[in-house]
Amino acid sequence: MEKKNIVFIAKSLDGYIAGKNGELDWLESIPNPDNIEMGFTNLMQEIDAIVMGKTTFEVVCHFGGHWPYTKHVIVLSNSLKEVPEQLKQRVTIMKGSPQEIISALHKRGYFKLYIDGGRTVQEFLKADLIDELRITTIPILLGGGFPLFGDLDLRLEFEHIESKVFLNQLVQNWYRRKRK
Amino acid sequence: MEKKNIVFIAKSLDGYIAGKNGELDWLESIPNPDNIEMGFTNLMQEIDAIVMGKTTFEVVCHFGGHWPYTKHVIVLSNSLKEVPEQLKQRVTIMKGSPQEIISALHKRGYFKLYIDGGRTVQEFLKADLIDELRITTIPILLGGGFPLFGDLDLRLEFEHIESKVFLNQLVQNWYRRKRK
Numbered sequence: 343m344e345k346k347n348i349v350f351i352a353k354s355l356d357g358y359i360a361g362k363n364g365e366l367d368w369l370e371s372i373p374n375p376d377n378i379e380m381g382f383t384n385l386m387q388e389i390d391a392i393v394m395g396k397t398t399f400e401v402v403c404h405f406g407g408h409w410p411y412t413k414h415v416i417v418l419s420n421s422l423k424e425v426p427e428q429l430k431q432r433v434t435i436m437k438g439s440p441q442e443i444i445s446a447l448h449k450r451g452y453f454k455l456y457i458d459g460g461r462t463v464q465e466f467l468k469a470d471l472i473d474e475l476r477i478t479t480i481p482i483l484l485g486g487g488f489p490l491f492g493d494l495d496l497r498l499e500f501e502h503i504e505s506k507v508f509l510n511q512l513v514q515n516w517y518r519r520k521r522k
Numbered sequence: 523m524e525k526k527n528i529v530f531i532a533k534s535l536d537g538y539i540a541g542k543n544g545e546l547d548w549l550e551s552i553p554n555p556d557n558i559e560m561g562f563t564n565l566m567q568e569i570d571a572i573v574m575g576k577t578t579f580e581v582v583c584h585f586g587g588h589w590p591y592t593k594h595v596i597v598l599s600n601s602l603k604e605v606p607e608q609l610k611q612r613v614t615i616m617k618g619s620p621q622e623i624i625s626a627l628h629k630r631g632y633f634k635l636y637i638d639g640g641r642t643v644q645e646f647l648k649a650d651l652i653d654e655l656r657i658t659t660i661p662i663l664l665g666g667g668f669p670l671f672g673d674l675d676l677r678l679e680f681e682h683i684e685s686k687v688f689l690n691q692l693v694q695n696w697y698r699r700k701r702k
Contacts, residue, residue: 355680355697356671357537371679458689467663476537481682481697483647491536497556499551500535501662502691511682512568513695517535517661 343498345453347444347471349463350385350454351490352478358487359460366401366462368482372511380508381476391452393443398459401432418443418462429483439467462491475500475517478508525633525649527624530565531670532658532692538667539640546581547590548662551692560658560688566592571632573623576602578639579613594632598623598642610636620649644672655680658688 352369353359360366392411394402395418402410403426415433417425425433436443447455456467466472477490500517507513532549533539540546572591574582576599582590583606595613598603605613616623627635637646646652658672680697687693 368677460646479695481680481700483674483678483680485671485677491663491665494663497548497665498663500661500663502687502693505687505693506686507682508683513682513685513693515659515693520661 345448346458347466347469348385348389348476349456349457349466349472351458351463351480352480353415353490354480354484354487355484355492356483357489358484359490360488361484362486364488367485367520368457368480371480371482372509374509380478380512380514385456389413389454389456391416391447392456392458393447393462395404395419395459395462397461399442401412403429413444413456416443416447416452423464435448440466444471444498446464460488460490463464463490468492468494469500470498470519473519474503477517478512478514481511493495523633523664526653527635527637527646528565528569528654528656529637530561530656531643531651532660533664533670534664534667536665537669537671538664539670540668541664542666543673544668545664546663548660551601551660551662552689554689558688560692560694561656565636565656567697569593569636571596571627571634572636572638573598573642574637575599575639575642583609590692595634596623596627596632602662620646620651624651626700632652640668640670643670647672648672649676649677650676650699653699654683656694657697658692658694661691 351359375377387398391414396417399417403484409432417433417435418437419435420437422435457472458465501520503516503518505515524564531539534548571594573596576597579597589612597613597615598617600614600617602615637643637652679700681696681700683696685695
């Protein structure tokens with residue numbers, strides 16, 4: 343069974359995933375009147391489960407509307423004790439190191455994982471557990487905020503797979519981890 | 523006469539223009555055996571002069587070999603008093619705010635400017651004096667270093683013009699400042 347950890351995320355031109363005060367409005371600064379699909383639906387079909395941090399989980403819950411994920415969601419948190427009643431079948435809380443989380447999920451039959459959320463992505467990259475980056479760049483400089491990438495102990499080389507431009511403005515780049 | 527300030531620079535996937543100890547070796551991590559041209563020659567033809575900080579100037583001088591610029595170079599520095607004898611016809615030292623520098627250069631007939639170097643690019647962006655960004659992304663996470671972008675007081679929106687992929691690995695994106 344192929345094992346793969348994928349990041350699929352949007353960032354500003356200067357590398358932020360949220361503004362100085364958590365602003366996300368700029369993610370929709372390029373109008374998408376026809377609701378053009380930018381890879382999320384395919385990703386949902388491709389993966390077995392989603393791993394995210396508590397902050398991202400809370401942001402998604404706060405969006406309201408329908409639950410956006412068709413696969414099981416694992417929320418990483420030391421403090422969260424339970425999830426809202428209506429999400430109990432769809433969401434599991436876990437804690438542990440990235441390696442422990444991955445091992446536990448593989449044992450449960452979840453092999454292809456979508457890793458989401460700033461801190462979670464940074465921790466998984468630090469443990470060199472990300473196999474694919476699919477990053478959409480919004481053409482705006484925020485000038486500050488929560489960065490997608492964090493400090494690493496070692497450089498990580500990737501291989502460029504593909505670039506796509508959506509709505510004539512959003513550049514999505516796919517990269518695969520180059521392992522020797 | 524069209525006035526334009528252009529940034530043409532390479533960055534890592536995580537947004538650094540130099541590693542933690544100033545390393546630049548990763549800029550050549552993708553072999554370019556046929557010396558494929560990625561826009562530098564065209565840029566040199568297009569511009570009237572180059573503006574860079576003292577650090578970049580010193581890095582370029584340190585490279586040795588032939589002087590890479592065919593247009594006049596303006597080095598921004600408060601401390602530098604003179605340039606090496608053999609560069610006196612090609613390099614001028616100036617000081618002042620980005621706006622003062624631009625005004626002075628326009629008066630001298632330099633209208634299209636290539637703005638280079640980390641601190642200089644950041645200062646010019648802070649003053650909202652950059653019209654075009656031409657950024658080449660190398661598929662490597664450095665995990666730290668000198669960032670291309672810095673803090674801004676205001677968000678700056680850009681318009682995506684074009685994406686090119688060189689050597690199947692290097693993505694170059696062109697953006698134009700969207701002014702209302």
